[in-house]
Amino acid sequence: MFRVAAKLSARASTASAALRPSPLAASFFRSFNNGLELDKDMAVPDAVRMINYAMEKARTDKSVGSYGLGMLVLKHCVTTELTEGKDPQHENSKGIALLAWSTLLSERGEYGDAIEKLQSVQELTNSFLGVRVAAFEAQAGLHLELGQDDMASVVGDKCVELMEKQKTEDSEALNVRAKALKGLIELAKGNIESAEAFFDKSLRSKLCDGSAALSYGEFLQTKQDYSMATEVYRNVIERATEIKNSGNPYLGAGNMNLEGLMMGAMCALGQLESHLGNFGDAEQHLTKALNQAEETYGDRHPKVGVVLTSIALMYRRKAMQERSSSILVQEGLYRKVTDLLKVPAVETETEGVASSVDRSDIAALARGAYAEILSIQENRKDEGEKLKNLAEAIWRNRRMSLDEALGDTESNKVSVIDARISRLL
Structure with missing residues (x-):
């Protein structure tokens, strides 16, 4: 493992001089303005490979040892030249490494350490905004799972505040995502009516993917708009599959990671079909959710x-x-x-x-x-x-x-x- 990490670090050292001076083209940000994924060129390639290696090793047999190995690789990643530097490319690399690290910690039940890693992401002020929004979303998600609704609300407010300061065209999707996080928090609190104001209408059409759309689909289901909820769930699953196949880093972490998104959408769709009495379809979707969870x-x-x-x-x-x-x-x-x-x-x-x-x-x-x-x-x-x-x-x-x-x-x-x-x- 250390040979692999050292090799990647060495390759990064020889290339770092070429990487640091050149700012990322604005087109990279525009082409990924759905805020769900990061183009591989927006991060140090060897850092992306190391992160993927760490996640693969952690989930080899999902044991204490394999998770420990994965987190050791990620620790090495955030302390080498792969992620040093204040330019966007290096800060993006460090950000997605910290997101991955928090994911592994949360899966092992180490929520406090996972939240600490997510808080560190907010220091990366030169990174793509989607990295920081993903960290806020994941932090709030972990607080919700722990039943810490008031703390989740504080994090949600910070996420919305961050995006309200951004007035660029590229921030539209991230702004929708930040507000949808507040909507999810209101749903978890049982405030169905007040949740509605946080779900943008674009979640029905051009932005109907990712965690924001899944939360919106769940809102629609509680309001018994089953046809629209079904459409949203299906789109979330389809787009998540496309992102997974693309190989680009998904901007999510903790219980809001890509696998959690797919599992959650399949599970919600299965429940919806069950409520409608379509038990064959319900069993099919729920079985897929179970397979995703176990995998x-x-x-x-x-x-x-x-x-x-x-x-x-x-x-x-x-x-x-x-x-x-x-x-x-x-x-x-x-x-x-x-x-x-x-x-x-x-x-x-x-x-x-x-x-x-x-x-x-x-x-x-x-x-x-x-x-x-x-x-x-x-x-x-x-x-x-x-x-x-x-x-x-x-x-x-x-x-x-x-x-x-x-x-x-x-x-x-x-x-x-x-x-x-x-x-x-």
Whole structure:
């Protein structure tokens, strides 16, 4: 590994004199004004190769050792001539290296260190603005996953403030993205109506891709505009696939990275099809989301549990609508979700337990639905009642009750699981 890193560093040293004096052509920024990707020529080529090498090694077997190796390569990358210098090309290189580093840290559950790396990106004032917007977006995403909504709001405000100072034509897409981040934060808080003001109409047409569009699609789904939400989700998946195939660095990190985007869009589309009763299509999309989650994070990661919850709820809805039974399938899925999300045991004292449960919305949904399965079995009713009490105790969603989220009331509210931030919107 060190031979590879040293080789790339040496190659960069011989080329650094040629790289530093020449500013990037403005055309590079205009050609990528969707703000989602960085042309490889906008960064030091060897830095891009080193970052790709680090990510590949980290995900080889998704072990502590492989992640450690990947992060060691990235640490080397941000401390060599590959990323030294105040010109845009070197600052872009350092920025995308820090984004990648924060992604690996967050996937290992080291959120504090991941956020620290993202904060460092804001010091790169000569980098492409999309790099800094991506860092703000990722930081807010991690705060949302941790249930730190007020801190996410602060970060969202900073992102909008950064873009309000930019008046160039090239900043349009990034401005839309910054505001959509605020929209997602409002959705997570349960403020559906106030979220609408942050979603630009261009998200329906020319800018309907990336995390901003996915958040907008989720907003549309909560508002029951299913046809437009479907169109947005499909476009997000298509464009994400194109970016992945292009080889250009994607400007996203943490739980807002490219793989998380694809997983989230597939999962949301599957939930939408399930709500419409199109269970064949729903299963297809959710299976793709599951495959993406397992391929990216490994089959023991909590994100896999989030997608499995969506699949289990799809089977639940299918059984109710078709008056069929899939008790064994659902029970198996809920047991695995409980294991992956580390939900407290039934015997746990319910008072005060909510504050200690990560991804509490998803955990409560899985527990609440599982409790219903147990309650219809004569010899397991008591166990089901205890499970339901625990689910209620860890439920923290502000917009709806657990019964409303499960569809057990006359409420017309529609929810969607955001697999990126592991929250129910």
